Amino acid sequence: MQTIQANNYPVHFNEKGYEALNSHLKATKYSNLFIITDSNTNDYCLHKFLPYLETDLTIEIIEFEAGEINKNIDTCIEVWKVLTELGADRKSLVINLGGGVVTDLGGFVASTFKRGVDFVNIPTTLLSMVDASVGGKTGVDLGNLKNQIGVINVPIMVLIDTQYLETVPQNEMRSGLAEMLKHGLIFDKNYWEQFLDLNSIDFTDLDELIHRSVAIKNEIVMQDPTEKNIRKALNFGHTLGHAIEGYFLENTTKTTLLHGEAIAIGMILESYISWHKNLISEAEYHQIKSTIKSIYDDITFEENDIQPILDLLIHDKKNEFGTIQFALIEGIGAIKINQLVDNELIIKAFQDYKS
Known part of the structure; x- marks a missing residue:
């Protein structure tokens, strides 16, 4: 399926996406790699994704509890702390593997950590594929106010693989x-x-x-x-x-x-x-x-x-x-x-x- 060229980044589909990601990892000198997931994608999607990765980089998984209720600045603070404790620097790469909550929050975390590190979005729900995958909007909710805190900042690339939809409820x-x-x-x-x-x-x-x-x-x-x-x-x-x-x-x-x-x-x-x-x-x-x-x-x-x-x-x-x-x-x-x-x-x- 043909790649879509978004605003300064590509949206790849299925196998082509993993090929592009691995080529990027070989061509770019990253210090380490962090995969942000929620509890759902950690259980149902991470094991599908990891075999596609071709890299010698140290890989760390950062998981937070699933749900819109956790899309807030408190979760960001915890993720920023973990990144710091695990030695993330400005040459780190963040991969957000999950639905819209993960890509919104993970994109915001990456965009603001040390004033910005590279990130890749891999949406795993239909909503995140057709909505959060394009546009560069990142952010979190402020109480019950949707997406009040955030920045527009584009990822390095987006990978859409519909095999993840096999795990998504109706x-x-x-x-x-x-x-x-x-x-x-x-x-x-x-x-x-x-x-x-x-x-x-x-x-x-x-x-x-x-x-x-x-x-x-x-x-x-x-x-x-x-x-x-x-x-x-x-x-x-x-x-x-x-x-x-x-x-x-x-x-x-x-x-x-x-x-x-x-x-x-x-x-x-x-x-x-x-x-x-x-x-x-x-x-x-x-x-x-x-x-x-x-x-x-x-x-x-x-x-x-x-x-x-x-x-x-x-x-x-x-x-x-x-x-x-x-x-x-x-x-x-x-x-x-x-x-x-x-x-x-x-x-x-x-x-x-x-x-």
Whole structure:
């Protein structure tokens, strides 16, 4: 499968990725090598990855407990301490082997340790393959506020190997699928239409679907690496989705949502808003709503849930001068950024979601 050239780094697929990594290790004089994993990828993926490595470097494994709840600065401090204790220096290489939590946190750790060391990302979940693999965003959450602390800094390379998906549960696969749906809705109507009937999809072609999703995100990011303009399109579904995800994460009476589960709700809500701002037709809205609801379980929102979710919107990273800005779809396959939306319309979107 053809390598995708991202912003100053390549995204390799399957066997080609390991060949590229080993060539890079031979050509570059690193002092040592650190592999950052979480408890899941340490158990299920590390033993698949290590045999591919061809190096005489000392390899150290740094593991932290899996889960979004551990994507915070406290975990970073522990990893920085371990790197220091194990003798990491500016010539060390960090390999992040895991899902989006690992690549986000590991990329941030590498980008800030001794003012930056080289790192490679090897995403092991569908979500991290189609989303975290491109764009150079690294970082951690601040309490229940998603990705509030971080930097944009690109890896040396990204390796996408779909064999790791054999270890991923179905709910995690659906979580990743949400970002693929988003890529179709904001950029490629034909790609979106491939998902209208999941029963008709030949998932033996999953590699091709992933490759197209990565290519779509990369095409957008290449135009706007630091998210000053069109890259905001990638936040469709995320303004409300992140607020919902954060609210459910901190609320002990709620079942924590996976990222893609929250984004799926966010895409329905923001499609409703797009319809009521005359950016899409009613038919397009109902197609989006019915398609997404056919894939994801309905989530119950009580009346007293809505205001706390609205309160979290003020912390969204797209906001400027205290104004909440949405990226909305303008017809399926196109986007309109920097859209202002009042709370009354957001509340109506929640009401419609529940109907």
